[in-house]
Amino acid sequence: MKPLFLLLSRGVEVVLDLLFPKRCVGCGQIGSFICSNCWRTLPRLVPPVCPKCGKPQPSGLLCASCWRKPGKIDGIRSISPFEGIMQEAIHGLKYNNLKAISVPLAQLLAIYLETTLLLVDVVVPVPLHPKRVWERGYNQSGLLARELCRLTGLPLIGDCLYRFKYSLPQTKTMTAEERWRNVTGAFSCCNSKLKGKRVLLIDDVCTSGATLEACAAALKDGGAAMVWGLTLAREI
Numbered sequence: 001m002k003p004l005f006l007l008l009s010r011g012v013e014v015v016l017d018l019l020f021p022k023r024c025v026g027c028g029q030i031g032s033f034i035c036s037n038c039w040r041t042l043p044r045l046v047p048p049v050c051p052k053c054g055k056p057q058p059s060g061l062l063c064a065s066c067w068r069k070p071g072k073i074d075g076i077r078s079i080s081p082f083e084g085i086m087q088e089a090i091h092g093l094k095y096n097n098l099k100a101i102s103v104p105l106a107q108l109l110a111i112y113l114e115t116t117l118l119l120v121d122v123v124v125p126v127p128l129h130p131k132r133v134w135e136r137g138y139n140q141s142g143l144l145a146r147e148l149c150r151l152t153g154l155p156l157i158g159d160c161l162y163r164f165k166y167s168l169p170q171t172k173t174m175t176a177e178e179r180w181r182n183v184t185g186a187f188s189c190c191n192s193k194l195k196g197k198r199v200l201l202i203d204d205v206c207t208s209g210a211t212l213e214a215c216a217a218a219l220k221d222g223g224a225a226m227v228w229g230l231t232l233a234r235e236i
């Protein structure tokens with residue numbers, strides 16, 4: 001016999017599903033946030049990519065901008081280009097309070113980790129400035145990281161990396177230089193929990209890589225041995 005609270009929470013879930021049915025962000029079909037058809041046809045970023053920034057690179061070698069700016073991050077990988085269904089899903093997660101979509105989206109991250117055998121010890125979400133958390137009510141990267149840890153059993157470390165500079169969102173309209181300036185020095189690692197650890201940084205979108213790089217610099221200053229960035233999508 002199931003405990004009463006489990007039966008009650010399942011009951012609440014059933015009522016919520018009836019009142020607010022899940023709708024596919026891609027085609028509108030009722031039943032799930034991403035239907036099986038849209039899941040299957042989700043565009044993927046597949047090799048060959050630049051081993052550092054993860055952008056498509058026909059040669060599979062380091063791209064020109066990674067040659068010019070080596071940086072602290074060991075590598076960035078993303079599941080999809082930032083377009084179509086993935087863009088809709090991330091928009092829902094960030095701006096339409098669609099927190100529950102973090103569950104299927106984190107599955108994509110978990111499958112990626114499992115299939116690529118990327119070796120990491122801990123998961124750290126890219127933090128938002130406290131003011132932005134207050135405005136949005138939650139950190140979307142924190143939701144993704146929490147669900148990823150539930151699926152993989154990796155430990156979630158959410159109290160080491162802080163964002164103390166309130167910067168503008170990284171947008172396509174900014175120049176590369178503006179994006180780097182916007183986040184450089186915005187993060188700090190406040191204790192030694194990550195000393196010697198291989199860290200997996202989680203974010204929703206990688207625009208230029210500047211945010212992940214600024215986080216990696218702070219984490220390595222704090223003693224992290226290795227920092228990989230994994231995002232759902234990236235601007236190409």
Ligand SMILES: [Zn+2]
Nearest residue numbers: 024027035038
């Ligand atoms: Zn669909």
Ligand SMILES: [Zn+2]
Nearest residue numbers: 050053063066
């Ligand atoms: Zn590159």
